[in-house]
Amino acid sequence: MFQLQPYKGKSTRHTCPACGHKMCFTLYINTDTNQPIHLKVGICNRAIKCGYHYTPKQYFADNRNLTNNDYQNKTPYIKPFQPLHKIDFITELYVKKSLSQNSNFVSFLYSKFKPEQVQRALFAYKLGATKNNEVIFWQIDTLNRVRTGKIMQYNPLTGKRIKHQSGAIDWVHNKLKQSKLLNYNFNLKQCFFGEHLLNSDKNKWIGIVESEKTAIIASLNFPNLIWLATGSLNNLTIERCTVLTNRNIILYPDLGASLLWESKAINIQSKTNCTIKVSKLLNQIATINEKENGCDIGDYILL
Numbered sequence: 589m590f591q592l593q594p595y596k597g598k599s600t601r602h603t604c605p606a607c608g609h610k611m612c613f614t615l616y617i618n619t620d621t622n623q624p625i626h627l628k629v630g631i632c633n634r635a636i637k638c639g640y641h642y643t644p645k646q647y648f649a650d651n652r653n654l655t656n657n658d659y660q661n662k663t664p665y666i667k668p669f670q671p672l673h674k675i676d677f678i679t680e681l682y683v684k685k686s687l688s689q690n691s692n693f694v695s696f697l698y699s700k701f702k703p704e705q706v707q708r709a710l711f712a713y714k715l716g717a718t719k720n721n722e723v724i725f726w727q728i729d730t731l732n733r734v735r736t737g738k739i740m741q742y743n744p745l746t747g748k749r750i751k752h753q754s755g756a757i758d759w760v761h762n763k764l765k766q767s768k769l770l771n772y773n774f775n776l777k778q779c780f781f782g783e784h785l786l787n788s789d790k791n792k793w794i795g796i797v798e799s800e801k802t803a804i805i806a807s808l809n810f811p812n813l814i815w816l817a818t819g820s821l822n823n824l825t826i827e828r829c830t831v832l833t834n835r836n837i838i839l840y841p842d843l844g845a846s847l848l849w850e851s852k853a854i855n856i857q858s859k860t861n862c863t864i865k866v867s868k869l870l871n872q873i874a875t876i877n878e879k880e881n882g883c884d885i886g887d888y889i890l891l
Contacts, residue, residue, distance in 0.1 A: 590644040592599055592616055606638055612633045612634050612638075686716025687710075689706075697747075700808070709808055715804075718854050723740055735776065737760035738758075747890070781803060783816060786835075792814050794832065795882060804886050839865070844882045
C-alpha cells in the first residue's frame, strides 16, 4: 500500500522535481517498508504555481514491467511533467470599485447584528454590491489574487436568497466577458470564499461551511475561527484543500450532507497534512423537518 509521507519535520519535505522549490514536495511511500517509491513520485504543495502530482498509479502505469517488489531496484521511466493550464485572475480594481454596504444581504445583516459587527465582516470579506443591490462574494486566494465574484440577490427582510430568474446566481467573470472587458477564454479556477483570510493567523482553527452567507453569519458569532465557504456541496475537494496544509479544520456540513463530507474529510486528511473534524452538532439537535430542509449552522444562529 502507498500513501503520502506523513509530516515529521523538515526532513520529510523535499525539493520538487518540477519547480525546484525546496521543502515543498511530499513523496509517496510504501507503507510496508516506509521507503519512497521514487524521488519523483509525489505531490508539490505549491498547487497553484506548480501543480506537479505524480501518483503511484501513474508511475506503475508508465512502468508496467515493474512489480511492487522490484520497482526500487530498476531505473524507471518518469513521465514528463505537464504544467497546469494557466489560471487567469481579475484585477483588484473591480473589487475596490464594488466595495459597498448597499446590498440587500447587508441590509439583512444590519437587522440582525450590531453595526460594528457587520462592518467588520464587510471589511474582512471585501463584500461588494451591484447597482441592483445584489451582494458580490469575492473569491480571493491566499496570494490576494482575485479569481471571480459570485453575485447573488437576497430578500432584505428574511435573508433568504431570491432564486427566480432575475435573482439567479451570476458571476463577475461572466459579466466582464459579456462586456468584453475580459478575454472570452478566461480560465477560471475557483477557491474558497474567504481564503485570503488564512494569512491573518496561521494558528487559528478554520471552520468550513457550504454557503457564503453562512460563513459570514458564523464569523459574526464565532470570531475565534476563520470561516470559509465552499460555495457548493461538491466543492470540498482535495485540490482546493491544499491551501489548508498543516491547519486545523472543523467542517460544518448542511443537514443531509454529513456522510458525504465525512468521507471527503478522510480523503483530504490523508492527502494533505491537515487535521479535520466534522461537527455532528446539527444532527444531534435537528428536528426531522429541519433535516429534510437541509438547514445549516447559519439557520440555527439566526433563530
